[in-house]
Amino acid sequence: MWAAGWRRAAAGAGPRGHRAHSALAQLSGILEAELKGIQESGLWKNERVITSPQGSHVHVDGVSGGILNFCANNYLGLSSHPEVIQAGVQALKDFGAGLSSSRFICGTQTIHKNLEAKLARFHRREAAILFPSCFDANAGFFEALLTPEDAVLSDELNHASIIDGIRLCKAQKYRYRHLDMADLEVKLREAQKHRLRVVATDGVFSMDGDIAPLREICRIASRYGALVFVDECHATGFLGPTGRGTDELLGVMDQVTVINSTLGKALGGASGGYTTGPEALVSLLRQRARPYIFSNSLPPALIGCASKALDLLMGNNTLVQSMAAKTHRFRSKMQAAGFTISGADHPICPVMLGDARLASCVADDMLKRGIFVIAFSYPVVPRGKARIRVQISAVHSEEDIDHCVEAFVEVGRLHGVLP
Template sequence: MADILEKCRNWKDAKMAMRMGIYGYFQPIESAQAPEVMLNGKRFIMAGSNNYLGLANDPEMKKAAKEAVEKFGTGCAGSRLLNGNTIYHDRLEEQIARFKRKEAALIFAAGYQMNLGVVSALLKKGDYAIVDKLDHASILDGVKLSEGEMVRFKHNDMADLERVLAKIPEEAGKLIVVDGVFSMEGDICPLPEIVKLANKYGAKIIVDDAHATGILGKTGRGTCEHFGLENGEVDLVVGTCSKTFGTVGGFVAGDADIIHYLRHNARSQIFSAALPPVCVASISKALDLIENDTSRRDSLFAKTEKLKKGLSELGFNLGESETPILPVIIGSNENCFKMWKALNEMGIFVNPVVSPAVPPGRALIRVTLMATHTDEQVDKIIASFAAAGKALGLIK
């Protein structure tokens, strides 16, 4: 008889990396998500966090969180549909809708749950989801949970997107779902061209602003603001609260009728416990800080430009990034892990990203700064990459 668990016992990839001392995941951080963190009793410069604006450890954020705990306790003990909805949840949704220039919004317990719920609720039998090949896994999983069909186009390739759209039956429902900023490469989707093709072929658009909210646009409202497309050209804007908002959660913003439908049909929202008020209050405070002060965003881009210039001058390939996500493309999985280990030994915390998460031969070190990093810390990151890269023969 077949043992369904045998695959678990036979999977050796991670164990092999552990034995070789090049396993770079599930690191036990002992301190807050700050520019420097403690790990196994050693101090590291954190260059691998999505806490882009440094808000996860901001005093005002922590004050808002404490006040929410005192008022509502640690959780809601139920779904929002039943007993888990609070005035904080309702107010936050109004705040997100205003921020994203939409009629209404809906929050979820996590960004992953949001994409599962939104995408699967909108796609019915006979509908098509048209997705970029580098879209986040949560988008792809949302399509898989639906009754619709998924077709993929080459990354940011508008000719291939049109080829795909042209093949879909004219009468079929069409939903284009793209990341605003791609989480590994740091590049931005060509949204104006996507809008033109969507109009031509009768498709609707979802833009995932997980890594764009608080970052892109003059006031940090995201990809639509970045391109001047805030007048209904994009049907739904979605995102997570675990990046610039410094906590956890997910959101979708769009027309009131669409949000009303999702509120009652997105299964990952209906059948999940409500986002704890401590997180809701933190997100609300983060929005206040982002809307009222652009200095964090300005600092982040200044520090990122310094780091990007330094790494590029050393000879590292940073791909097509236009954002604070810097992919240092190493090549092979083996060299990527070796580079990670060398940087780790120098006290630099970064993320190794290897295939199949990226295409074969394009393994990379994902580097991200916070607005709160110092110039001295950025200098040390550059110097460490120089030493590690030369030692491994990756640069001259």
């Protein structure tokens, strides 16, 4: 009898089966309405499928011939560097496919400790700790450190991972206007009653290509006894004279308390994130940061690739030096053509278009001309500020950049963006 009743319920018969079917139907209706709304508003995001390794030139499923790639975070072009690939292969052979464990159980190998030490030396900090991603590093940092006695002050345009990390902690939360140092000072003055005060900012804001004024942030933070936290995902490896990031570029390496960054962009382009700062703080994160404690450790191949990418970067800064000239070439030519390019002096070059549907159509027509770029619209950026985020890589040639500009001009005229 019990088995028969279970079968009827599973098949949708009986009160329980009916309720389950109704709940599923309700969910389906909600989802269909949401998805239809996204499509009708022009905000639908299609995933183009690459059938080749990442690089300045890629092959895209359904598109004949090679495509120039101008939308990767592959700033130094190391994603497919032969030495990086070989280091990953060797680590795979020497240390296996993965650890099947979190770090504190049996997921720590010598290569993990060596890479953490290398990252700390690179950033000139006392210690570093690896996470599955920088999103996880940001999720782990604030919750592990801050209590209801503390305060965190965040730029309103910080990356979603910083925002989510701050939501997880119990600290008092203050949000200051984007890059507005007067507003930051007002908020810090209000936050003086709290035990710890942490100013959190992106070093580079990835949707706009603008750089945080770290000199002013550090000066104000020092005046009010606050710590400075910087997410350097879009700076590590290529900003500053030796690629150490925004704090090196602006001369405040000794004033920034904590840096979170990624292995998934300039440093090989795979995955993984890290926190680097005071040794005692890193030790606390090993004990309390939930994404660290409850996640598998990074696989050996990924560690090998990132470590070799870091070696290449520290051994020769030719790639770093080439970025500024190529970035300037693209920005100046696009602005001369009549486009509005957000930010300044950063290889993230947002071509501002405003309308989401227009941005999507421009990106589609660029692909037809052999240029791979992506339109960004709400909720990734505010409504009415849709754009195409062009990203310059050290492995783009001058001819690549010029071809991209020519295609933008042609498509811009086609859609009435340019006269």
